[in-house]
Amino acid sequence: MTRSPSSPGFWRSPLRGPRLTSVLGVVLLGGITVLFVTGLVSYAAYNPNLSPVNDKTPDKGILGFYLFSWPTDPHWLYRLNQGVHVTLGVTLIPVLLAKLWSVIPRLFALPPARSLAHALERISLLLLVGGALFEFVTGVLNIQLDYIFPGSFYTLHFYGAWVFFAAFIVHVVLKTPMALRNLRHLREEKDDLVSPRPDPPTVSRRGALWFVGGGSLLLFATTVGQSFDGLLRRTALLAPHGGADPGSGPNGFQINKTARYAGIDAAETTEDAWHLVVTGRTGTVRLSRAQLARLPLHSAALPIACVEGWSTSDQWWLGVRLRDLAALVGYDDDPPDVLVESLQRRGAFRRAALRANQVADPRSLLALYVNGEDLSPDHGFPARIIVPAAPGVLNTKWVARMTFGDL
Amino acid sequence: MPRLMRRPPIPVGSPFQLLLLAASFALAGYAGVRLLADDWFAVAVWFVGAALLHDLVLLPLYAVADRSVVRGLGAAGRREWAMYVRVPAALSGLLLLVWFPLISGMVERRYRLGTGLSPEGFLARWLLITAVLFGASALLLALRLRRATKQRPPAVH
Numbered sequence: 001m002t003r004s005p006s007s008p009g010f011w012r013s014p015l016r017g018p019r020l021t022s023v024l025g026v027v028l029l030g031g032i033t034v035l036f037v038t039g040l041v042s043y044a045a046y047n048p049n050l051s052p053v054n055d056k057t058p059d060k061g062i063l064g065f066y067l068f069s070w071p072t073d074p075h076w077l078y079r080l081n082q083g084v085h086v087t088l089g090v091t092l093i094p095v096l097l098a099k100l101w102s103v104i105p106r107l108f109a110l111p112p113a114r115s116l117a118h119a120l121e122r123i124s125l126l127l128l129v130g131g132a133l134f135e136f137v138t139g140v141l142n143i144q145l146d147y148i149f150p151g152s153f154y155t156l157h158f159y160g161a162w163v164f165f166a167a168f169i170v171h172v173v174l175k176t177p178m179a180l181r182n183l184r185h186l187r188e189e190k191d192d193l194v195s196p197r198p199d200p201p202t203v204s205r206r207g208a209l210w211f212v213g214g215g216s217l218l219l220f221a222t223t224v225g226q227s228f229d230g231l232l233r234r235t236a237l238l239a240p241h242g243g244a245d246p247g248s249g250p251n252g253f254q255i256n257k258t259a260r261y262a263g264i265d266a267a268e269t270t271e272d273a274w275h276l277v278v279t280g281r282t283g284t285v286r287l288s289r290a291q292l293a294r295l296p297l298h299s300a301a302l303p304i305a306c307v308e309g310w311s312t313s314d315q316w317w318l319g320v321r322l323r324d325l326a327a328l329v330g331y332d333d334d335p336p337d338v339l340v341e342s343l344q345r346r347g348a349f350r351r352a353a354l355r356a357n358q359v360a361d362p363r364s365l366l367a368l369y370v371n372g373e374d375l376s377p378d379h380g381f382p383a384r385i386i387v388p389a390a391p392g393v394l395n396t397k398w399v400a401r402m403t404f405g406d407l
Numbered sequence: 408m409p410r411l412m413r414r415p416p417i418p419v420g421s422p423f424q425l426l427l428l429a430a431s432f433a434l435a436g437y438a439g440v441r442l443l444a445d446d447w448f449a450v451a452v453w454f455v456g457a458a459l460l461h462d463l464v465l466l467p468l469y470a471v472a473d474r475s476v477v478r479g480l481g482a483a484g485r486r487e488w489a490m491y492v493r494v495p496a497a498l499s500g501l502l503l504l505v506w507f508p509l510i511s512g513m514v515e516r517r518y519r520l521g522t523g524l525s526p527e528g529f530l531a532r533w534l535l536i537t538a539v540l541f542g543a544s545a546l547l548l549a550l551r552l553r554r555a556t557k558q559r560p561p562a563v564h
Contacts, residue, residue, distance in 0.1 A: 059441055117420025120428045127435055133457035145517045146508035150449030162438030170431040202489035215501050237532045238506045246523035261520040
């Protein structure tokens with residue numbers, strides 16, 4: 001019966017055993033916990049409770065229990081959070097694959113269930129394995145702009161994470177004590193993972209762990225550079241925003257969506273055609289770009305940090321403070337929330353809301369210039385929002401209209 | 408009645424485990440109805456399909472490939488060389504698996520429009536990394552063989 005995967009003798013690798021599985025499991029316990037927490041933090045960074053335009057998951061119910069007003073300090077907060085989330089996720093892929101490999105005999109083990117509790121645990125394992133792979137696959141596809149998954153990334157990745165997490169908690173509670181015991185014992189106990197008739201080894205168990213770690217290291221080394229500029233970015237050989245910058249000069253840094261992608265017509269952004277419409281307590285003000293440029297201008301050094309995990313170093317932005325624009329329409333000392341609308345035709349975030357604390361921050365700008373030059377079309381000419389610590393898509397480009405007031 | 412008694416009842420198992428699982432399923436259900444709200448069939452196919460595809464296709468495929476390498480080398484009396492093939496092949500395959508949309512060029516248009524970057528070069532870079540991995544492995548093997556030849560006492564020859 002060794003031809004059937006249900007028979008223990010079918011599985012020949014001398015590497016499988018509780019120790020290997022326990023080491024990989026403990027690494028995933030730490031890593032996935034960080035992924036889950038940074039994922040929830042990133043979700044909060046969109047301020048989904050502020051306005052329906054920020055909220056891609058309006059039926060989240062209690063799953064948004066922890067939401068808080070996203071801060072503007074430190075200004076690299078989102079950059080760090082999302083860099084960790086994506087880079088760590090990519091790095092953990094070999095560990096996840098190795099962990100699944102190490103326990104594959106149990107998928108076929110007979111009898112399928114020894115008790116009611118065991119049967120339910122196996123159903124829970126489908127949610128665990130399916131959920132883990134679903135989360136990794138949707139994440140890996142999304143950072144490569146390969147939107148073939150069935151629905152909005154935000155919805156799938158967020159609710160999928162909770163389904164996964166429900167099964168993950170059970171698995172952690174049931175298995176961690178055993179895993180730690182396995183790691184503490186010097187000699188391995190026999191269990192169902194150990195092959196009863198192992199092939200002679202081609203590598204030691206230590207060597208196998210180095211192998212998995214090497215895979216993680218390779219993925220890390222070819223990905224992490226996309227969170228930095230210059231030579232470091234060039235080391236990210238296969239990551240979507242690794243390699244060279246899209247241009248040179250002051251506007252040469254990384255772009256999230258080009259003007260062409262967003263459907264911006266150059267005729268709409270000329271000095272004659274474009275006006276910023278600001279609405280507030282005292283009515284509506286229309287400002288041309290030249291008029292905006294005559295308002296008091298302030299500068300801020302802030303990064304662009306994308307949900308996809310890549311980011312730029314701090315760029316030097318120059319523009320009008322959001323709170324000064326609020327003051328123009330009647331909010332002198334009490335800047336409220338703002339709804340920002342873009343010229344762009346497409347994109348889930350062509351309208352985005354910022355909270356009062358973000359508007360009030362003196363570094364929050366409607367930027368006209370970057371690194372000493374006019375914004376380029378791809379970076380949002382004639383004017384764009386830049387807010388410290390906000391996710392990239394909330395830094396609306398090609399701004400057309402701003403409506404101040406409590407949302 | 409005695410006839411019914413013959414079959415032992417299915418054991419229930421640990422009550423703690425049952426309670427924990429019930430709580431977990433309740434939370435998974437709460438999130439799950441939201442996950443499946445739009446296109447329930449396609450999402451379920453992706454969710455369950457991911458597990459099936461991994462367990463029943465990807466894993467058997469690479470296991471069979473690995474086994475044939477080990478067998479092939481074993482037939483040549485070089486079983487101990489397996490890691491020199493396995494490591495570069497697995498690392499290269501891993502990179503291909505993770506960055507397949509970019510390497511295969513299937514997102515070329517959206518990538519160029521979205522990022523302003525050239526979508527070309529991913530395939531070339533992956534091939535170069537693969538060449539370096541196999542090359543380095545061959546070099547290591549050659550060095551090891553040379554050292555082994557040098558250290559071998561003359562009597563063995």
